[in-house]
Amino acid sequence: MLRKAKDDAELDDFGRFSEPALLILVSLAERPRHGYSMTEDIEAIAGARLGPGTLYGALARLEARGLIEPLKSEDRRNPYRLTALGERALRVRLDSMMAVARTGQRRLAHA
Amino acid sequence: MNWLLQLYPARWRERYGEEFGTVLASQRASVGLVLDVLAGAVDAHLYPQIQNSQSKPIKGDDTMTLEMLQRCTVGGPKLSPQDRRIASVFMIVSALVMAVLYIGLTKIYHAAPAVEALFYASFPALALIYEQTAYLRKRPWLTQTFVLGAGLLALYLVMLAVSVIGSKL
Numbered sequence: 001m002l003r004k005a006k007d008d009a010e011l012d013d014f015g016r017f018s019e020p021a022l023l024i025l026v027s028l029a030e031r032p033r034h035g036y037s038m039t040e041d042i043e044a045i046a047g048a049r050l051g052p053g054t055l056y057g058a059l060a061r062l063e064a065r066g067l068i069e070p071l072k073s074e075d076r077r078n079p080y081r082l083t084a085l086g087e088r089a090l091r092v093r094l095d096s097m098m099a100v101a102r103t104g105q106r107r108l109a110h111a
Numbered sequence: 112m113n114w115l116l117q118l119y120p121a122r123w124r125e126r127y128g129e130e131f132g133t134v135l136a137s138q139r140a141s142v143g144l145v146l147d148v149l150a151g152a153v154d155a156h157l158y159p160q161i162q163n164s165q166s167k168p169i170k171g172d173d174t175m176t177l178e179m180l181q182r183c184t185v186g187g188p189k190l191s192p193q194d195r196r197i198a199s200v201f202m203i204v205s206a207l208v209m210a211v212l213y214i215g216l217t218k219i220y221h222a223a224p225a226v227e228a229l230f231y232a233s234f235p236a237l238a239l240i241y242e243q244t245a246y247l248r249k250r251p252w253l254t255q256t257f258v259l260g261a262g263l264l265a266l267y268l269v270m271l272a273v274s275v276i277g278s279k280l
Contacts, residue, residue: 035134051144052134053151056127060160078130 011093020050020058021067025082025090028068034077035059062086112140118152120159198245205240209233224274232270236263 014021020042027033027041035055043049050058059080062068067086071079082090113132116124124131138144213233216226243259250258 035130036137039134039137049138051147051151052131052138053147053149053154055134056131057151057154060123060127060155064160077133 011089014058014061017054017058017061020054021062022090022093023048023050024055024058024062025067025086025093028080028082029087029090032071032079032081034079036077038080112136112144112148115145115148115152118149119155123155123159194245194248197248198241201244202237202241206233206237209236224278225271227274227277228267228271231274232263232267236266239263239266 011018011021023042023046024038026045027038030041033041035052039050039055059068063070063080065085066083067089068080069083071081073079112135115135116128116132119128119131135144135148209229210233213226213229216223216229220226239262240259243255243262247255247258
């Protein structure tokens with residue numbers, strides 16, 4: 001439980017980058033991607049296009065906390081992948097969001 | 112639009128500049144995009160996330176040079192909370208000692224230039240005491256005494272000269 005709370009807290013101090021960081025983790029959960037590919041994927045799954053300032057603000061934070069890591073670059077576009085820590089943080093955060101969503105749906109059903 | 116990259120810190124550009132430029136070039140120019148990049152630049156300056164391990168390693172074992180380079184980096188060398196606490200306590204005690212000394216000397220010698228010089232020197236002296244005790248704490252005791260003593264003496268002599276000149280005007 002303590003581990004779960006700690007993992008969940010990994011994204012808590014991201015401030016305004018919290019949501020973009022979550023979207024990046026979701027995008028990288030499928031496969032390693034570079035910045036441009038991430039913006040395309042995030043637009044497809046969330047309907048929002050991240051600006052480069054927001055994207056790299058969130059990427060730098062994720063990388064600094066060891067949640068993602070850069071892969072060896074083939075060209076100018078540096079791909080990133082999820083680390084084990086990032087995968088765990090994403091699972092915990094998604095579980096927590098699903099629990100909230102389930103509770104909300106149940107309460108709305110009874111309203 | 113790539114000129115906006117110049118607003119980011121050099122280390123940040125070195126790390127993310129190329130890929131950032133690729134993403135920036137792929138987006139349609141708009142006010143929103145410019146604001147996003149500007150906000151990102153402010154954030155990169157305020158909260159640099161670049162890890163020290165990502166910087167280029169400094170070769171060689173010249174620890175003196177390495178220490179000097181670290182002192183020249185933005186924000187100066189890292190001080191532990193204990194270093195800061197000890198320096199703060201030392202500075203507060205020094206302030207009290209100087210205040211008592213000044214009051215005592217004023218009672219005896221009134222506004223003599225030598226006493227006035229002590230008053231003027233006390234403010235920069237406190238900053239000097241904090242800096243020296245914090246940054247030289249791991250140095251030998253003799254080095255600390257010599258550097259701090261020489262600094263305080265030089266400061267007092269300058270203030271004494273100013274006070275003497277001021278009293279003759």
